[in-house]
Amino acid sequence: MDKEKIEPQTVKGMHDRMPEEMKRREKIISIIKEIFERYGFLPIETPAIEYWDVLSGKNRYGDEEKLIYRFKDRKGRDAGLRFDFTVPLSRVIAMHPEIPMPFKRYQIQPVWRGDAPQYGRFREFYQCDVDIVGAQSMLAEAEILSITYEVFRTLGFKEFNIKINNRKILQSLCEYSGISPELEFAVYRAMDKQERIGVDGVAEKLEFNGVPQDAREKLIDLLENCKTLKELERVIPEKEGIQELKNLFDYLKDFNINRKFFSFDPWLARGLNYYTGPIFEVVVSRPKIGSLAGGGRFDDLIGTFLEKSIPAVGITIGFERMMIALKELNLMPKDKPSTRILVAQFDESHSSPAIVIAKELRDSGIATEIYSDFVKLSKQFKYADKKKIPYVIVVGPDEVRVQKATIKNMRTGKQREVKMNKLTAWAGKIK
Amino acid sequence: MDKEKIEPQTVKGMHDRMPEEMKRREKIISIIKEIFERYGFLPIETPAIEYWDVLSGKNRYGDEEKLIYRFKDRKGRDAGLRFDFTVPLSRVIAMHPEIPMPFKRYQIQPVWRGDAPQYGRFREFYQCDVDIVGAQSMLAEAEILSITYEVFRTLGFKEFNIKINNRKILQSLCEYSGISPELEFAVYRAMDKQERIGVDGVAEKLEFNGVPQDAREKLIDLLENCKTLKELERVIPEKEGIQELKNLFDYLKDFNINRKFFSFDPWLARGLNYYTGPIFEVVVSRPKIGSLAGGGRFDDLIGTFLEKSIPAVGITIGFERMMIALKELNLMPKDKPSTRILVAQFDESHSSPAIVIAKELRDSGIATEIYSDFVKLSKQFKYADKKKIPYVIVVGPDEVRVQKATIKNMRTGKQREVKMNKLTAWAGKIK
The missing domain is CATH 3.40.50.800 (Anticodon-binding domain)
Structure with missing residues (x-):
């Protein structure tokens, strides 16, 4: 062998996890798994590689599609690395008609996104997803949020906010503001950045995407002034989305979720295209790290693989950000060395x-x-x-x-x- | 959205793991982890993607290199999917000089190989690796094999054989037979297929690779007639490799490993290029599924990243084959549904x-x-x-x-x- 050395380095945005970190990760994962299973959810795993049409069909990831690690499978067929668990779950459901519905499953594995690495953002990261497939009732949303609430409370978070909105409401707001339907997803993606770029930034993005001045002024005015479902109800003729959230809030009360931990937020939009109903995001005021969890209802996604639609709703807990937050808030469980x-x-x-x-x-x-x-x-x-x-x-x-x-x-x-x-x-x- | 449906399918050679299977997998993994940790080994994880030179440098995978899933990283740099844990472990050691030696770690994650899918062979499969880095003594080999023995015994295997050989002995056998050093790896790869293709098949492969008739006859004669270290000692002038195995066998006795579960096997060669000393493989007579575990000493691999060599030895338990064997031998632990x-x-x-x-x-x-x-x-x-x-x-x-x-x-x-x-x-x- 020649003497030239190979430079030992990890791929940018990806990390080795050494024993001490692994022990902390395993501890937190075991807490999350225990809660999921106590609610009757069971684990599945899906392959790291998916065919390209399964992954990206119907423009389901919108703009984010460009972040997929894409390559040729052995026979030259287009493929890519798992980008989330929502699409693989939908594929699984379509391939297994024998699964009893509602199907309650969780999935904890890494996903890969070729995003610009920064604080709390990696190119390989674990996600913890929990979903209910085959249920139309807001009971399903309520249970998903109850699990999420229990995870955050059990891990010791004192302050967090589950922000809730509904794509049906957002659709009506666009319509009412005079924004044409084909601009809808661009509007959601602009709104999704509001925390980082501010209201003016959103307005600029809307302008850039071709939303006329009067329409974007009307939309932003509505978003800024309808902070509650009651206020919203008075100004827009939307019924279904608002009623869904009312039901959801009632169920959350039955689940005994403290009212100070969730709120209606008309600004919440989520970036991905596949949501069709209620959407949610969990944020903390400290550390400044973006959302720690996010999800919603995606009633049309499974139907992209099947002759029929199957309703579904779920949430993703961003595990790496959760670990960062736990560390910064001094909530990480103390580990003693296992070797005695x-x-x-x-x-x-x-x-x-x-x-x-x-x-x-x-x-x-x-x-x-x-x-x-x-x-x-x-x-x-x-x-x-x-x-x-x-x-x-x-x-x-x-x-x-x-x-x-x-x-x-x-x-x-x-x-x-x-x-x-x-x-x-x-x-x-x-x- | 248009009405054309996407065909829901998994990538060839890869599989979804549904809840019942997941529960069985988690049970077996927890048994294996418990044993690893009882021996003082701790977990690490490495990224799914590695740079191409890290993965494939110095021809370390030999012929198998063509099975790596290879693609361009975000900036166009050559990269590929994790093929084993031995190479990533070596990279980790080179990047972390602060790690106290000997370093005892285990790693349980999937690897990817674009091999032809067949019984017991997949394109995505979990491996359980356990390695000791920084120890020269055969004590390290003995401990690795003691762990392996305990895993197989604990899982209920009544019959299995830990085959043991030494690359140093194989090197002497080649030399003594008159085979030139540059053919060495080709000889090992031919020998590695002996169980499948028989002795005549090996002879054909040797001929195909340019090993002269008298050399291959002499080699096969030695392999067929020196079934024990004692017999071998009498005919070849090799000292070091034979003495290592004698020490190893003494230590295995101290570890209280029943003599009927391990044996010297001059035919054992292993396919990968990076082994430098003792090598091992665990086989079962039933089911006919190839080896369930394999490994050895790789004292030069870490040195491909560093100015100095660091000795290391370890074994890989092939998790998917282990699961198949447990199922076929009716050894799978019974699971009760967790939801009550x-x-x-x-x-x-x-x-x-x-x-x-x-x-x-x-x-x-x-x-x-x-x-x-x-x-x-x-x-x-x-x-x-x-x-x-x-x-x-x-x-x-x-x-x-x-x-x-x-x-x-x-x-x-x-x-x-x-x-x-x-x-x-x-x-x-x-x-």
């Missing part, structure tokens, strides 16, 4: 008792490491220290003679001797 | 008590589903039946009046009434 004991190697001729001791401890269920090489004991103690392993066991010739092991408590620095045949009993107590 | 109760919807005016009951049950830790739509009760019972949910609770006007809920036991078909305020107590008992 390091069995050191005195020298090559004493590896047998070391292996036997490690095996006994492991068999009794105690996470035990054995040092895998023959080096100075001082180096092995240093290793235990760096890895925060609380106890080191040493067995040398003196110990073998008296059938005892020397145990060093790495926190206090104190050493003691324990009989070989009492080691698991001792370890059971330090657990 | 369905709260039915009597009608729209009785959704409140249904929601309240579901919330109470969930709050007391019982996995409870609520029916998300308003349909006939018979349809809801059928749903519970299909999903194997053992109890259905109904609250209609009669029940509200007397503050009781009707509970149907779906297995016996019997119904009973329980006071609303005694429901969680009742549910605690059925748990």
Whole structure:
């Protein structure tokens, strides 16, 4: 082999997850999974790669489509990496007519988007999706939001807001403002950026997209002045979308969700094209990281694969942003190192008792490491220290003679001797 | 939207994993993880995408390189999907000089290979890798094999064989047979196919690769007649590789591994180029599915990224094949449905008590589903039946009046009434 070195680097916007981070991630995922399953939702997984027409058909991702990692499958067929779970879920439903409806599933896997990396935005990131397929009632929305609420509360968030709106209301607002239907999605995408670019920024984007001045003034005026469903009801002739949200709010009360944690927000629009009814987003005031969760009803998406429509609603929890928020708000659960004991190697001729001791401890269920090489004991103690392993066991010739092991408590620095045949009993107590 | 439907299909060689399968997978993964952690190994994850030079540099995958899913990253830089965890691990080590050595990590994620799909071979599949980086002693090999042994025994395998060989021995065998060093990897790849194509098939492949007749006859003669390290020792002048395996076999005895579960196999070669020392593979006689695990020592791989070499050894458990074997051998753990109760919807005016009951049950830790739509009760019972949910609770006007809920036991078909305020107590008992 030649001597030229390969530069070791990760792909831009993607990250290795080292053991300490992994332990925190697994802890948070287990909390989220436990809640999903307590509500009767079950897991599925879908492949990382999807055919291009499945992924991007019917312009379902709108402008975002350009972020898909696209390439040729083995036989030259267009394909791309999973961009979300909503489209794969819809494909799954279309392929499995035997699934009992309503189908309640969750999915926790990575997705890939070739977005510009920035604070809280990555090119590979985990999402936690929870969806109900086959239910028309606002009960489904309410349950999805109840799960979301429980996740945020259980993780310790004191302040968050579930913003709620309805694409049906937005459609009426556009119509009432005199905006032509083909501009609808462009309007939603402009509105979706309001938190970042402000109302004036939205107005500029609307102008850029060809929305006439009177229409955009009327729309923004409505959005700014109809802060409640009641106010909205008085000025626009919309019925269905408003009634849906009224029902939803009633159900949320039944689910015992504290009123201060959700609100109607006429500005909420969401960027993707496939929503057809209520939409939601969870935001926190601190850290300034955008939304931590978002979703809505997509009654027409499954129908792009089938002869019939099947209603569906769900939410995505952005796992990476959730982790950042938990860290910044000091809500990350404390983890203790899982490995309790390091069995050191005195020298090559004493590896047998070391292996036997490690095996006994492991068999009794105690996470035990054995040092895998023959080096100075001082180096092995240093290793235990760096890895925060609380106890080191040493067995040398003196110990073998008296059938005892020397145990060093790495926190206090104190050493003691324990009989070989009492080691698991001792370890059971330090657990 | 136009009416043309998109064909719902998964990419060839890749599969959706539905809830029942997911539950089985999660169960087996949790058993494997528990063993890894009991040995003091900790998890890492690496990105799905790697730069092309990181993935394929130095011809490390040999012939297999053509199976990598290759495409351009966002800026047009060559990249590909993760093919194994050994190369990403080596990159991680090179990027993180602060990691205390020996580094003991495991990694459980999918990898992608554009191989011809067949029985037990997929294009997206999970692997479970466990490796020790920074240890030269055969203790490391012994620990890796002890973990592997424990995984197979814990999962219930009665018969399996850990085949062990050493690339150093194979190198001597080639040299002794008069095979030139540049043909070495081609020889290993031919040998690697012996179980499928037989000894004659290997001879043909050797001939095809330009190994002269006398050399290939001598090699095959040695492989067929030196079944033990002792026999081998008598005929070839190799010392180091044989001594390593002797040490390893002694350590395996200390680890209390039953001698009938491992054996020296001079035919074992492994296909990848990066092995430098002991190599291993776990095979079962039934089902006929190839190896369930494989690995070895790769002391030069990390050095392709660094100025210095760092020794390393590990094994890969092929998770999909493991699942197939467990199923065919009837070793799959029985799973009971996690959802215990369905709260039915009597009608729209009785959704409140249904929601309240579901919330109470969930709050007391019982996995409870609520029916998300308003349909006939018979349809809801059928749903519970299909999903194997053992109890259905109904609250209609009669029940509200007397503050009781009707509970149907779906297995016996019997119904009973329980006071609303005694429901969680009742549910605690059925748990």
